[in-house]
Amino acid sequence: MYSGPVIDCDVHHARSTDAELIPYLSRGWREYVTDRGPAGNVPLTVQDGFPNPHGFMRADTYPKGGGEPGSDYPTMRDQLLAASDVRRAILTFGDDSHLAGHHNPYFAAELARAANDWSVDRWLSQDPRLFSSIMVGSQLPDVAAEEIRRHAANPRMVQAMLVDNPFNRGFGHPVFHPIYAAAEETGRPVAIHGGAGGWANPPSTGGGSVSTYFETHVLWPQAIQTHLVSFIAHGVFEKYPRLRIVLIEGGSAWIPSLLWRFDAEYKGLRREVPWLKRLPSEYFADHVWVTTQPLEVAPRKENVVELLRSMKLEDHLVYSSDYPHWDADEIEYLTARLPSEWHRRVFFGNACRLYDWKEEDIEHAGAVVEQTR
Amino acid sequence: MRVDVGAVSDFEDRRLRIVIAANHQVGVLRWRDRFYALHNRCPHQSGPVCLGIVSGRLSSEKPGSMEVDEETPVIACPWHGWEFELERGRALWDPSYAVKVVPVRVESDRVVLEVGKSAI
Ligand code: FES
Numbered sequence: 001m002y003s004g005p006v007i008d009c010d011v012h013h014a015r016s017t018d019a020e021l022i023p024y025l026s027r028g029w030r031e032y033v034t035d036r037g038p039a040g041n042v043p044l045t046v047q048d049g050f051p052n053p054h055g056f057m058r059a060d061t062y063p064k065g066g067g068e069p070g071s072d073y074p075t076m077r078d079q080l081l082a083a084s085d086v087r088r089a090i091l092t093f094g095d096d097s098h099l100a101g102h103h104n105p106y107f108a109a110e111l112a113r114a115a116n117d118w119s120v121d122r123w124l125s126q127d128p129r130l131f132s133s134i135m136v137g138s139q140l141p142d143v144a145a146e147e148i149r150r151h152a153a154n155p156r157m158v159q160a161m162l163v164d165n166p167f168n169r170g171f172g173h174p175v176f177h178p179i180y181a182a183a184e185e186t187g188r189p190v191a192i193h194g195g196a197g198g199w200a201n202p203p204s205t206g207g208g209s210v211s212t213y214f215e216t217h218v219l220w221p222q223a224i225q226t227h228l229v230s231f232i233a234h235g236v237f238e239k240y241p242r243l244r245i246v247l248i249e250g251g252s253a254w255i256p257s258l259l260w261r262f263d264a265e266y267k268g269l270r271r272e273v274p275w276l277k278r279l280p281s282e283y284f285a286d287h288v289w290v291t292t293q294p295l296e297v298a299p300r301k302e303n304v305v306e307l308l309r310s311m312k313l314e315d316h317l318v319y320s321s322d323y324p325h326w327d328a329d330e331i332e333y334l335t336a337r338l339p340s341e342w343h344r345r346v347f348f349g350n351a352c353r354l355y356d357w358k359e360e361d362i363e364h365a366g367a368v369v370e371q372t373r
Numbered sequence: 374m375r376v377d378v379g380a381v382s383d384f385e386d387r388r389l390r391i392v393i394a395a396n397h398q399v400g401v402l403r404w405r406d407r408f409y410a411l412h413n414r415c416p417h418q419s420g421p422v423c424l425g426i427v428s429g430r431l432s433s434e435k436p437g438s439m440e441v442d443e444e445t446p447v448i449a450c451p452w453h454g455w456e457f458e459l460e461r462g463r464a465l466w467d468p469s470y471a472v473k474v475v476p477v478r479v480e481s482d483r484v485v486l487e488v489g490k491s492a493i
Contacts, residue, residue, distance in 0.1 A: 174437065235436030267417075267466055268454035274440075275433035279466060 002335040002343045005087045005363055007351035009291050010193075010248050010320035011080065013123055013132075014094025016067035018044050020122070021096070024114035029107070044111060046101040046164070050213035054326055061324030069324035070094055073126045080323045081129060084331050087348075087362045090158060091123060091132045092193060092248065101164035105139030108166075112137040112147055116157070124156050128365075131355075133161035133191055136179060145182035152186040158355055159183075159246065161191040165223070170230025177239070184240040189289070189354055192227050194220045194249035217327075224250030225258055228288065232262070235275040237283045246289040246354055249322060253296035253304050256311040259284055281311070289354045291320035292338075292346060293329040301337050314342040318351040376486045381479055384408070389448070391423050395488040399475050402427060402459055404446045409459035410475040410486055411448075416464075420452030422472055430458060430465070 015021055018041055022030055033042045061079060063072035070076065071094075081089060096115045102108040112135040119132040134157050136144035144160075151157035160183045162171055169175060171192060183190050195204065204223040210216050224247050237243060262280035270276065276283075290313065298304045308314065322328040331347070338346060352359045376394040384390060384403035391400050391413055398413035400423025415422040430445040446459045456465045462472035476487040 235433075239436050267464070270456060270465055271431055271449070271454075273433075274431040275436040275438070 001084075001332045002340075002347055003085065004344055005085050005348045006319060006331065007348055007355075007362075008080070008086050008089040008321050008323070009246065009318045009351055009354075010092050010293060010322050011076070011089045012070045012094050012097075012323065012325060013076070013091040013119065013130075014068045014070035015096070015118065016071040021111075021114055021118055024117045024121070025110060029110045029114075032107075045095040046098045048101065049098075050216050052213045052326065056326055058324050058326050058328055068094065073123065076323070077127065080321065081127070086129060087365065088129055088131055088351075088357075091119060091130055092161060092191070093119070093133065093135060096135060097161065097163045097193060098195075099135060099164075100138045100162065100166050102137075102139070105137060105166070108137035109140050109143045109147070110137075111135075112144070113150075116147065116151065120154065120157070131156045131158045133157075133159050134188070136160055136162065138162055138164075138176060138179060139166040141176055141178040145178040148179065148182040148186055148188060157188075159189045159191045161193060162227075163193045163195060170234075171227040172230030172232070172234035172236050174234065177236070180236055180240050180243055184243045187242075187356060189244040189246055191246045191248055192224060192250075194224055194247075221250045221254055225254065228258070228284075229262065229280075232276070232280045232283045233273055235273065237287045238275055238277065244287055244289065244354060246291065246318065248291045248320065249293060250290075251294060251296055252290045252292070252313055252317060253298075253307050255284075255290065255313060256307050259311055284316075285312070288316060289318050289350060290316050292317050292334060293320045293322045294327055295329060295334060295337060304337070305339060314339075314345055315350060317342075317346045318354060319347045374488050376488055378484050378486055381482050381484060384484060387427060387446075389423055389427050392486075394475070394486050397475075397488055398423070399486060399488065400448075401477065401484060401486070402446060402448075404459070408477045408479060408484055409446065410477040411457075411459065411462050412473040412475065414472070415450045415452065415455065416470060416472060417450065417453060417455055420450050422448060422450040422457065425449045425451045427459070430456075 021044060057069040061069035063075040099108045099111045115135045123130050124132055134148055134151050136147050138144055148160045160179060167175055205219045206222055259281040266280055296304050349359060374395045378392040378394060378401060386403055389400045389402040391398055399410050400413050402409045413421050413423040425448045427446055427448050429441040429443040430447045432440050432442050447456045449456045457472045462474040464470040478485055
């Protein structure tokens, strides 16, 4: 098994109760949400989606003392951080990641602000290895941009994260651009997490809605593909040339075939998008990273490796566990499925490039982290 | 081989005419006072590229803007729409990929091609 330093790019930290988040809301929104008599609180999370017959969590991640998986730092530390040499973990929220699925844009913006403060306060303070995404209520892109800028001075708030899609337009659409302007300005990548568009807003599947979690999970890459194509076709990387994005939990073996098709179509349809100065695959090469989980499983692992290699994805893949979700990928498992000469890049080096971190700084910091445990 | 393909006045502005020169089909374009010529064979799937539409090159300063460069005529192959600039025959998305051009000049009001032996 790979034993070098690891950066885990998708760790879902969650809260067990509304009561954890409510103190971070403004007084007015606290009043709006709470004490509605027998009706209880106004729900903070979007009530939608498909039920997973197993539940969404790995059964062993429920904290012994109660609460939701991912909600208890010591459990996460012991199960995830200490299980291998995890130097940094990027936190990606639990159900609050779906706040852009709320119909009320003002409420979503406030929830994003509160969730980010909760993340800084309750999580980043506990362990220097933890880094957080910045949730944004993409319903109000200007407010979302301000939220990103609000965290500019905190180097542990490392990326703006988009999940649900409030407008039924690919994320490259100009309506979202204020978010990217702020991300570029503050040097933060934009993370697009799978499941985008699958909750309260547009369906995440092309061709029609599906009926089961099984179908929706198989088809998760569709939404990610839509957003990737949208980013490149709208010239987001021409407009924001320093912007980097990371596609989370959408798989990766489809990327070569999509980019082959994308390049071929560009040759015939360039007239429609003359602002593109390069082939789509060239923008991908300079601006896009992709998480490993869930790595596609082929009967022969060489089939997947060969596909990934055809688009040099060994330089774009960043390790992600998806802890504590039911479909998490273990380091040991990935070690066996990917060529050994890729390991250091995939588990560590590529993420350093994504987040603009110096590898030496992080390797050296290992000793400090030990003391804080 | 030098081939006289007609008088300058035989060529209408912005219209590409296909002529037969030394057994080759060659598209000849008059673009204001300039002439361009290229073989009627697309490097993609050998389509009749010269039957395509000629226009000024579309360009863009920034996403969402659309400008036309009237100094740079381009042709879009009628089969799959790949565009090539007439000057050097180069594809707009890859200058190393090109339709073969034919040297063309005006001599005493006549349009003259220089068709090489090795042409298709
Ligand atoms: S044959 Fe000319 S573009 Fe395909």
